[in-house]
Amino acid sequence: MSSDPLRLRSDSASSEGRTSVEEDWTQLRTLLLAPEQTQLDELRDRLDNREIQPRDVSRVLPEAFAILGEHDQQMSSVLAPYVENGFVASVRKSPRAIVDAIAPIMGPAIRQAIARALQSMMQSFNQSLDESLSIRGLRWRVEAWRTGRPFAEVVLLHTLRYRVEQVFLIHLETGLLLHHVATDATVVQDQHVLSGMLTAIQQYVRDSFGVSQDQTLDQFHVGDWTVWIEQGSHAYLAAVIRGTPPASLREDFRAALDDIHAQQADALTTFAGDAAPFKTTQTHLENCLQAHYEAPPRPSALKLWILGGAVLLPLSWWGLTVYHTHARWSDLLAELRAEPGILVTAAKSTWGAHHLEGLRDPLAKDPSVLMSEAGFDSSTVKATWSSYYALDPQLVATRARSMLQPPSTVKLTLEGDTLVATGSAPIEWARETKRLATFIPGVSRYRDEGLVTTSIPDLLTHINQTVVHFSPGSSTVEQGELAALSSIAAVVRQLDQAAFQSGQGVALEIHGSADETGPESINMQLSKARADAVRTVLGGERLGEATTITTDIVSAAKRRAHKGDSADRRIASLHARLVQAGQEISRS
Amino acid sequence: MMQKKVCMLGGFAVGKTSLVRRFVSNVFSDHYHTTIGVTVEKKNVTVGPQDVMLVLWDLYGEDEFQRVRESYLRGSSGYILVMDGTRKATLDTAISLQETAVRTIGAVPFVSIINKADVRPEWEIDEPAIERLRERGWPVLFGSAKLGQGVEELFALLATQMISAPVLPRD
Numbered sequence: 001m002s003s004d005p006l007r008l009r010s011d012s013a014s015s016e017g018r019t020s021v022e023e024d025w026t027q028l029r030t031l032l033l034a035p036e037q038t039q040l041d042e043l044r045d046r047l048d049n050r051e052i053q054p055r056d057v058s059r060v061l062p063e064a065f066a067i068l069g070e071h072d073q074q075m076s077s078v079l080a081p082y083v084e085n086g087f088v089a090s091v092r093k094s095p096r097a098i099v100d101a102i103a104p105i106m107g108p109a110i111r112q113a114i115a116r117a118l119q120s121m122m123q124s125f126n127q128s129l130d131e132s133l134s135i136r137g138l139r140w141r142v143e144a145w146r147t148g149r150p151f152a153e154v155v156l157l158h159t160l161r162y163r164v165e166q167v168f169l170i171h172l173e174t175g176l177l178l179h180h181v182a183t184d185a186t187v188v189q190d191q192h193v194l195s196g197m198l199t200a201i202q203q204y205v206r207d208s209f210g211v212s213q214d215q216t217l218d219q220f221h222v223g224d225w226t227v228w229i230e231q232g233s234h235a236y237l238a239a240v241i242r243g244t245p246p247a248s249l250r251e252d253f254r255a256a257l258d259d260i261h262a263q264q265a266d267a268l269t270t271f272a273g274d275a276a277p278f279k280t281t282q283t284h285l286e287n288c289l290q291a292h293y294e295a296p297p298r299p300s301a302l303k304l305w306i307l308g309g310a311v312l313l314p315l316s317w318w319g320l321t322v323y324h325t326h327a328r329w330s331d332l333l334a335e336l337r338a339e340p341g342i343l344v345t346a347a348k349s350t351w352g353a354h355h356l357e358g359l360r361d362p363l364a365k366d367p368s369v370l371m372s373e374a375g376f377d378s379s380t381v382k383a384t385w386s387s388y389y390a391l392d393p394q395l396v397a398t399r400a401r402s403m404l405q406p407p408s409t410v411k412l413t414l415e416g417d418t419l420v421a422t423g424s425a426p427i428e429w430a431r432e433t434k435r436l437a438t439f440i441p442g443v444s445r446y447r448d449e450g451l452v453t454t455s456i457p458d459l460l461t462h463i464n465q466t467v468v469h470f471s472p473g474s475s476t477v478e479q480g481e482l483a484a485l486s487s488i489a490a491v492v493r494q495l496d497q498a499a500f501q502s503g504q505g506v507a508l509e510i511h512g513s514a515d516e517t518g519p520e521s522i523n524m525q526l527s528k529a530r531a532d533a534v535r536t537v538l539g540g541e542r543l544g545e546a547t548t549i550t551t552d553i554v555s556a557a558k559r560r561a562h563k564g565d566s567a568d569r570r571i572a573s574l575h576a577r578l579v580q581a582g583q584e585i586s587r588s
Numbered sequence: 589m590m591q592k593k594v595c596m597l598g599g600f601a602v603g604k605t606s607l608v609r610r611f612v613s614n615v616f617s618d619h620y621h622t623t624i625g626v627t628v629e630k631k632n633v634t635v636g637p638q639d640v641m642l643v644l645w646d647l648y649g650e651d652e653f654q655r656v657r658e659s660y661l662r663g664s665s666g667y668i669l670v671m672d673g674t675r676k677a678t679l680d681t682a683i684s685l686q687e688t689a690v691r692t693i694g695a696v697p698f699v700s701i702i703n704k705a706d707v708r709p710e711w712e713i714d715e716p717a718i719e720r721l722r723e724r725g726w727p728v729l730f731g732s733a734k735l736g737q738g739v740e741e742l743f744a745l746l747a748t749q750m751i752s753a754p755v756l757p758r759d
Binding site for chain 1: 589590591592593624625626627628629630638640641643645657659660662663664665
C-alpha cells in the first residue's frame with residue numbers, strides 16, 4: 001500500500017488533470033487513515049506469519065495454567081512425569097543446590113524426630129531404672145514375666161497417666177483419611193478403614209439423636225482408651241488416647257486443627273481423594289502425640305542406706321565368716337601336717353561340714369585337741385584316723401621310753417636309728433632292755449656302753465654306809481653334807497626302781513643321834529631333829545615307787561656304847577632293807 | 589494414592605456384603621451392619637497408570653424396617669447398586685435408592701450389578717426390565733458373588749468412571 005502514492009506521482013506526467021485529483025485524494029486518505037493503515041499493515045504481517053512467538057506465549061502461560069488447574073487435574077497428570085524427570089536430572093546435576101534448598105525444612109524435621117526417639121527411649125529407661133528395685137517393681141517384673149511383655153513396657157503402662165497413641169486427620173464429608181501418625185509402640189489397624197468407621201459412627205450418633213450437623217460426638221471410651229474428636233470446618237482430628245488425658249490437651253488439638261485449616265485451606269476445599277498435600281501436617285499431628293507419666297516418689301537417702309545396710313551387712317558377715325572359717329581350716333590342716341605321727345590323706349570342706357581322713361601314731365598328739373584349739377567343734381568335723389607307727393625320732397624315743405620304762409637314773413637318746421642308754425641302772429633292767437630294744441619300731445640298734453649297772457645288794461651296802469655329820473647342838477644339814485646326800489638320794493632312787501621292778505619295797509630308816517653333852521632330853525630332841533632334817537633333804541616320807549622313809553633316834557644306851565669320839569655321835573645314819581611290797585614297815 | 593469413597597447400595601439380602609467379601613478381606617465384623625448400619629472396608633485398584641484406593645461403605649440392605657441412612661451417602665465419589673436377579677422387588681428398591689443417591693450426592697458415577705448370575709433360570713428380572721434400566725442410562729453388569737464372577741470388573745469399571753469424571757465444583 002505504501003508504494004501507491006509513488007505510482008500515482010509517476011502517472012501524473014501523462015495525464016495531469018486526472019493526476020492532480022488523484023494526488024489530492026491520496027493526500028486526503030493519508031491524512032485521514034494513516035494510524036489505522038499502520039495497524040492494518042501490522043495485522044496483515046501477523047496473519048501472514050502464523051508461527052507463535054515465545055514472547056507472546058510467555059504473556060499468557062501463567063494465566064492459562066491457573067485457568068486450567070481450577071477445573072481439571074489433567075494438567076497435573078500430564079506435567080507430573082516431566083517435573084519428576086526434571087527433578088531427578090537436577091538432583092544428579094547439582095545435588096548441592098537441592099540439599100541447600102531442603103536443608104532448612106529437613107534439618108528441623110530430622111532433629112525433632114531424633115529428639116523424640118531419644119526422649120522416648122530415655123523415658124522408658126529412666127522409668128525402668130526407677131522401678132527396678134522397688135517392691136512394686138518386683139511385682140511388675142513378675143507381671144512382665146507372666147505376660148511375656150518387656151519390663152520397660154509394663155512399667156510405662158503402670159505409671160502412665162495418659163498417652164496419645166494415634167492421631168487421625170480425617171476429611172469431614174467423605175470420611176477419607178488425610179493423614180495419620182502413631183507412636184512407635186502402637187499396633188495400627190488399617191487406618192483408612194478406621195477413618196471411615198469413625199466417620200460412620202459419628203453420623204450414626206448424630207442421626208440417631210436427631211441433632212444438627214454442628215452438634216458432634218466429642219469423645220467416647222473403649223476399655224483403656226479414650227477417643228477424642230475435634231471438629232473443624234472441613235476436617236476433624238481423632239486422637240486415640242490411653243489413660244486419662246487432661247482437659248488442656250484438647251486445646252492443643254484445637255490449635256493444631258486450626259493451624260492445619262489455615263495452612264491447607266485450598267487443599268481442604270478442593271479435596272477430591274488425593275491426600276498427598278496433607279503430608280505437611282505431619283509436624284502438627286506429631287505435636288499432638290503427647291504423653292505424661294507418673295513420677296515415682298524418690299526413696300529417701302536414709303531409706304536407701306537402711307536398705308543397703310540390710311542387704312550388705314548379712315552379706316558381709318556371711319562373707320567374713322566363710323573367709324575366717326576357710327582360713328582356720330587351712331591353718332588346722334597345716335598344723336596337722338606339721339604334727340609328728342599324724343598324716344592327713346584327705347581333707348574336704350563343703351558348706352560348713354569338714355571331713356578328714358588320715359593315719360595317726362598312738363603316741364602322737366590327739367587331733368581332736370588340735371581341732372578344738374583351732375575352734376572346730378567335733379560335730380562339724382568328721383575325722384577318720386587309722387593307726388600306724390611313725391618313724392619320727394621324737395616319737396621313736398617316746399615309744400622306747402614307754403616300752404622300756406627306764407629308771408630315772410637312765411637317760412635314753414636316739415641317734416639316727418640307734419637307741420643309746422646312759423646313766424646307771426639295775427643290772428636286771430639293763431639285761432632286759434638289751435633284749436627288747438631292737439623290737440621297738442624305729443630302733444634298729446641299741447648301745448649301752450655308757451650305762452653303769454648296779455645290783456640291789458650293792459645299792460643296799462652303799463646306802464647303809466651313809467652317815468651325815470652335824471655341828472654340835474645343830475640339826476641343820478651342812479653344805480658339804482648336802483652334796484653327799486644328793487648322790488645318795490640318786491642311789492636310793494635306783495634301789496627304789498630296782499626293787500619296784502622286782503616286785504619288792506624298800507624300807508629306809510634314818511637314825512638321828514647326839515653326843516653326851518647337855519641334858520638327855522635335849523639330846524633326844526636333837527637326835528630326832530637331825531633324822532627329820534635328813535629325811536627332808538631326801539624328799540619326805542616317800543621316795544619313788546616303792547620306798548618308805550622313816551626316822552628314829554639312837555637310844556642313850558647305844559650312844560654310850562659307841563666307842564668313837566663325840567663328833568662321831570653327832571650324826572644321822574641311813575639303814576635300808578628290802579621288804580615285801582605293801583608290807584608294814586616295822587621300826588627297828 | 590487417590591482415595592475414593594464408594595457406597596454399596598441395594599435391597600435386603602441382595603448380596604452386597606458377599607460381593608465386597610469377594611473383593612476384600614474384612615477387618616471389622618458384620619455385626620456393625622445390624623448395629624450402626626454400615627461396615628467400612630477398602631480395596632486398592634489400578635486404573636491405567638493410577639493407583640486408586642476404594643473405601644467401600646457397605647450399607648445395610650434397605651427393607652421395610654430400615655431405611656438407608658442418607659448421611660452415609662454424603663461424600664461418596666460413586667456408588668454401586670446391587671440387585672438380586674431372583675427377586676424383582678430388588679430392582680424397584682435399586683431404582684428408589686438411585687433416586688435417593690442422586691438427591692443426596694448428585695450425579696456421581698455409579699454401576700449396577702444383578703447378582704446371582706449362577707442361577708439365571710430362576711431370575712424374575714427379565715430382559716425387557718434390564719433393557720429399561722439401560723435406557724435410563726444405567727450401566728448394568730451381571731455377577732455372582734458365589735462364583736466370584738463379575739466382581740473385579742464391577743469395581744474396575746466404577747473406579748475408571750470416577751477417575752475420568754470431572755471434579756464438580758463444590759457448594
